[in-house]
Amino acid sequence: xxxxxxxxxxxxxxxxxxxxxxxxxxxxxxxxxxxxxxxxxxxxxxxxxxxxxxxxxxxxxxxxxxxxxxxxxxxxxxxxxxxxxxxxxxxxxxxxxxxxxxxxxxxxxxxxxxxxxxxxx
Amino acid sequence: xxxxxxxxxxxxxxxxxxxxxxxxxxxxxxxxxxxxxxxxxxxxxxxxxxxxxxxxxxxxxxxxxxxxxxxxxxxxxxxxxxxxxxxxxxxxxxxxxxxxxxxxxxxxxxxxxxxxxxxxx
Numbered sequence: 001x002x003x004x005x006x007x008x009x010x011x012x013x014x015x016x017x018x019x020x021x022x023x024x025x026x027x028x029x030x031x032x033x034x035x036x037x038x039x040x041x042x043x044x045x046x047x048x049x050x051x052x053x054x055x056x057x058x059x060x061x062x063x064x065x066x067x068x069x070x071x072x073x074x075x076x077x078x079x080x081x082x083x084x085x086x087x088x089x090x091x092x093x094x095x096x097x098x099x100x101x102x103x104x105x106x107x108x109x110x111x112x113x114x115x116x117x118x119x120x121x
Numbered sequence: 122x123x124x125x126x127x128x129x130x131x132x133x134x135x136x137x138x139x140x141x142x143x144x145x146x147x148x149x150x151x152x153x154x155x156x157x158x159x160x161x162x163x164x165x166x167x168x169x170x171x172x173x174x175x176x177x178x179x180x181x182x183x184x185x186x187x188x189x190x191x192x193x194x195x196x197x198x199x200x201x202x203x204x205x206x207x208x209x210x211x212x213x214x215x216x217x218x219x220x221x222x223x224x225x226x227x228x229x230x231x232x233x234x235x236x237x238x239x240x241x242x
Contacts, residue, residue, distance in 0.1 A: 003227050019140055019149060026147020028140060031203045043227065076232070077222040078215050082152045084223040094199050101198040102205040106124050106164065111197070 005039040009081035015051060018083040020061075020093060023072045029093035030101040032059070034083065039074075046071045048085050067091040092118045126160040130202035136172060139204040141182075141214060144193045150214035151222040153180070155204065160195075167192045169206050188212040213239045 032050040048069035052059040062068030103115035136154040153171040169190035173180040183189030190208040224236035
């Protein structure tokens with residue numbers, strides 16, 4: 001079946017969540033949002049492109065930082081209201097310079113930092 | 122720092138998205154929503170508990186199907202507006218009886234089913 005971004009289920013703001021996962025390692029890197037145009041741009045360019053809710057603009061991941069996400073494969077869930085982008089991430093995915101945004105674990109009722117920022121020399 | 126579910130960032134409906142990932146394999150199984158009480162219940166019981174938006178009730182994953190998600194570790198992202206539950210999933214996570222909800226891949230502009238339902242004999 002030929003894919004049309006309009007067939008996805010978007011929220012009241014026209015957005016759909018997209019999980020980015022590193023190919024090979026399976027590491028979950030981040031979650032951000034796309035609108036239908038961002039989905040189409042991601043597929044057309046092979047560069048993962050989100051919709052920035054704070055800036056209300058397209059956000060080509062890594063465009064300013066160089067920490068690009070090359071799309072390996074985009075997947076759709078059963079309800080068509082969530083996306084999984086399998087990617088090849090250059091450097092850290094998180095704006096804190098950590099590989100993943102999910103660097104805080106809850107252990108024994110405490111918040112524990114399980115990942116340190118990547119040092120760039 | 123001691124963890125309080127009230128410190129997470131919820132949307133206008135009081136919900137936060139939670140990604141479930143299988144421990145060990147790294148497979149992304151599903152994404153669903155939690156409210157603050159569901160987060161607290163998940164941590165207290167070790168059984169991943171979502172908030173069902175369609176039923177407007179707690180949804181203890183696997184309670185009726187037996188396909189439970191045992192919590193291994195709950196993680197919080199940098200913006201505190203998304204959760205990652207590392208889990209041990211019994212059987213399929215998807216209501217279609219597939220291991221993961223992300224069984225549709227976009228390849229060459231087409232939708233391709235990359236995962237078949239688990240047969241239970």
